[in-house]
Amino acid sequence: MTAPGQPGQLAAGEPHPGMPTYLGMPSFPDAARIAVADSQLRANLTHATHTIRAKRAGAVAELADWEQLRQAAKAIKDHTLAHLDTYLLRLEENVTRAGGQVHWAQDAGEANAIVAGLVRAAGADSVVKVKSMATQETGLNEALAADGISALETDLAELIVQLGHDRPSHILVPAIHRNRAEIREIFRTEMPDAPAGLTDDPPALAAAARSHLRQAFLSAQVGVSGANFAIAETGSLVVVESEGNGRMCVTLPRTLISVVGVEKILPSWRDLEVFLALLPRSSTAERMNPYTSTWTGITPGDGPENFHLVLLDNGRTSALADPTGRQALRCIRCSACLNVCPVYERVGGHAYGSPYPGPIGAIISPQLRGIADPVDASLPFASTLCGACYEVCPVAINIPEALVHLRAKVVDAKREKNFSPERVAFTLSGRVLRSPRLLAAAQRAASASRRVVARKGRIRLLPPPLSGWTETRDAPVPPPESFRAWWARTRGNRS
Amino acid sequence: MSTSARDRILSRIRTANRAAGQVAPADADAAYAALSREYLRAHHDAGTNDITGLFAERAADYRAVVERVPESGLPAGIARVLAGRAAAASGSFVIPDGLPGEWLAGLPAGITLARDEPPLPPAELDQLAGVVTGCAVAIAETGTIILDHGPAQGRRALTLVPDFHLVVVQASQVAADLADAFGRLDPGRPHTLISGPSATSDIELIRVEGVHGPRNLHVLIAEA
Structure with a gap:
């Protein structure tokens, strides 16, 4: 489903003004139908998500106070959001004092323009990038390409996606939809310096990426990163990673530009004792990820000589205004909710039409982008509401609650329109349910219809307009007699 | 552009927090100090464990x-x-x-x-x-x-x-x-x-x- 030219493919060099839906992307039900038919995709996803699920449970069970850590993280994030203006100003003051420069971007277009300007000012025409959801969201690579600046993704999975002319499908492991054999093929055809006789052994693939990127790291002039946390009290930024590509990008170039969503802020340094306990265990099921870098402005003689922090709104303040929806801003992008989701496991990340897939994506994308587009309007419905996501969320985001809330918003928005078959159906059923006489009649009619509509004990396909319901669901056959009819006949007498 | 973007973002945050019914106490630091932290500060007693x-x-x-x-x-x-x-x-x-x-x-x-x-x-x-x-x-x-x-x-x-x-x-x-x-x-x-x-x-x-x-x-x- 990810071959060039198919839905979900980003047109090369296409700049993004906001966080647009992926071009030509169908809404979730249509995209899901295509995805579930892809048996290779489903096998890859099942394998990866089931592997990580069991490991995460083990890593979490090791800490007796997991729930207390989770509640503390929730409280810290809620507090920070309630005082977001205060903490952002404090962060700005402390980054500036430490020799960094702070820029503010209201939307993706502003953020991309700031970054492009800074790269040009540094006299560079290329940047090395460490995986960042914020720049994925703003479409920075495409915007830079339109400005003649090439961006090299250095995270292994992002590199696989970039070389494969593909889209990320997971927050943590953007190439989760690819297995090792597919990755080897991408390297063999798209990486000019891939070693001859490259196998699909993961260590061999990792080694190929290491040598491919080595020279780019050593000669890079500008690095672009996001940040997992920004500490208001000290002006410190924190990047959590595994491979060392993050360390390369934030250490070796002369200029470092970090694009960070305004909600990434934490009040104080000691908050890391909570969030660094929660994030690695939730994300990769490790006690700690291999590398975490922290830096505060500029350190003479060590690392970049210029540091720029770009603070990004891009719809976050709209989400903040929603009493139920704002909890999504607590998200630390661990992706535990993706790995446990029965819907994500079957359809994969591309079907969500956004850089943020899975359960958290289904509540973030419609809030950042609004629900005017059919893709965004369909996302709150991309869930069974089973609640597994809420259970694993390390910052206790009640995703089912937010989904239901957003569903109501989508329905309310539709209500503005004059006619909807759904509305007619529900008005009608409301009337029937309010009247005992009409209900009895409807039940008799349903019982009488059972021979006509059912096959093998299930209702499978009804004619239009009822097909809108039965296309995606089976329904049980109505009983020969309703409870009310049975009671009227027997008064509960079992004879 | 940058200064006005800053002011607009800060103003949007204040408006949003009011709209969501989050009337924050004036003193952020006092509210922060009062946050409940019931997690363990130590998982291993250095006195008895290696x-x-x-x-x-x-x-x-x-x-x-x-x-x-x-x-x-x-x-x-x-x-x-x-x-x-x-x-x-x-x-x-x-x-x-x-x-x-x-x-x-x-x-x-x-x-x-x-x-x-x-x-x-x-x-x-x-x-x-x-x-x-x-x-x-x-x-x-x-x-x-x-x-x-x-x-x-x-x-x-x-x-x-x-x-x-x-x-x-x-x-x-x-x-x-x-x-x-x-x-x-x-x-x-x-x-x-x-x-x-x-x-x-x-x-x-x-x-x-x-x-x-x-x-x-x-x-x-x-x-x-």
């Missing part, structure tokens, strides 16, 4: 090579480890400022040392056999080594580009938990938290060691 042993075990879980040596045996331990590396890779070992001279007292002939003075360009760091450092703090709970890039640790590039890193952890530097460890650090300094050699989970969510950072991490724990 914290150093726990650190050694958990660092080794990441497939770092971990050895415990007596303080007096440290020079011999370093000499042995570097000789082993030198047999496998050419080049010198870079030594940061502030590394105790006695640590390198027993090096065999044939091991060459380099100084980062003047600072070595990245391409030269890439030709080294490895780097030897101390650390600032270690965390037993997670098997993590923390560098604050002060004395005996060198600037960040020094422990990043070479493919082999020998780090000496003194038992007194091992904190039981994250809370204790972060309390010992100066946030104004740059830090690198290291938990095992460079790794990735990007292929099928399976951990594989050895990507861009040092692929060989050797830890010597010096105990009094």
Whole structure:
């Protein structure tokens, strides 16, 4: 489903003004139908998500106070959001004092323009990038390409996606939809310096990426990163990673530009004792990820000589205004909710039409982008509401609650329109349910219809307009007699 | 453009918080201090547990090579480890400022040392056999080594580009938990938290060691 030219493919060099839906992307039900038919995709996803699920449970069970850590993280994030203006100003003051420069971007277009300007000012025409959801969201690579600046993704999975002319499908492991054999093929055809006789052994693939990127790291002039946390009290930024590509990008170039969503802020340094306990265990099921870098402005003689922090709104303040929806801003992008989701496991990340897939994506994308587009309007419905996501969320985001809330918003928005078959159906059923006489009649009619509509004990396909319901669901056959009819006949007498 | 974007974002935040019914108390710091934190500040009692042993075990879980040596045996331990590396890779070992001279007292002939003075360009760091450092703090709970890039640790590039890193952890530097460890650090300094050699989970969510950072991490724990 990810071959060039198919839905979900980003047109090369296409700049993004906001966080647009992926071009030509169908809404979730249509995209899901295509995805579930892809048996290779489903096998890859099942394998990866089931592997990580069991490991995460083990890593979490090791800490007796997991729930207390989770509640503390929730409280810290809620507090920070309630005082977001205060903490952002404090962060700005402390980054500036430490020799960094702070820029503010209201939307993706502003953020991309700031970054492009800074790269040009540094006299560079290329940047090395460490995986960042914020720049994925703003479409920075495409915007830079339109400005003649090439961006090299250095995270292994992002590199696989970039070389494969593909889209990320997971927050943590953007190439989760690819297995090792597919990755080897991408390297063999798209990486000019891939070693001859490259196998699909993961260590061999990792080694190929290491040598491919080595020279780019050593000669890079500008690095672009996001940040997992920004500490208001000290002006410190924190990047959590595994491979060392993050360390390369934030250490070796002369200029470092970090694009960070305004909600990434934490009040104080000691908050890391909570969030660094929660994030690695939730994300990769490790006690700690291999590398975490922290830096505060500029350190003479060590690392970049210029540091720029770009603070990004891009719809976050709209989400903040929603009493139920704002909890999504607590998200630390661990992706535990993706790995446990029965819907994500079957359809994969591309079907969500956004850089943020899975359960958290289904509540973030419609809030950042609004629900005017059919893709965004369909996302709150991309869930069974089973609640597994809420259970694993390390910052206790009640995703089912937010989904239901957003569903109501989508329905309310539709209500503005004059006619909807759904509305007619529900008005009608409301009337029937309010009247005992009409209900009895409807039940008799349903019982009488059972021979006509059912096959093998299930209702499978009804004619239009009822097909809108039965296309995606089976329904049980109505009983020969309703409870009310049975009671009227027997008064509960079992004879 | 930047100033007005700043003002507009701040104003949107204030409006949004009012709209969501979040009338925050005027004093953010007092409200922050009052936040409930019921989690354990320590998961392991340093009085009754072998914290150093726990650190050694958990660092080794990441497939770092971990050895415990007596303080007096440290020079011999370093000499042995570097000789082993030198047999496998050419080049010198870079030594940061502030590394105790006695640590390198027993090096065999044939091991060459380099100084980062003047600072070595990245391409030269890439030709080294490895780097030897101390650390600032270690965390037993997670098997993590923390560098604050002060004395005996060198600037960040020094422990990043070479493919082999020998780090000496003194038992007194091992904190039981994250809370204790972060309390010992100066946030104004740059830090690198290291938990095992460079790794990735990007292929099928399976951990594989050895990507861009040092692929060989050797830890010597010096105990009094």
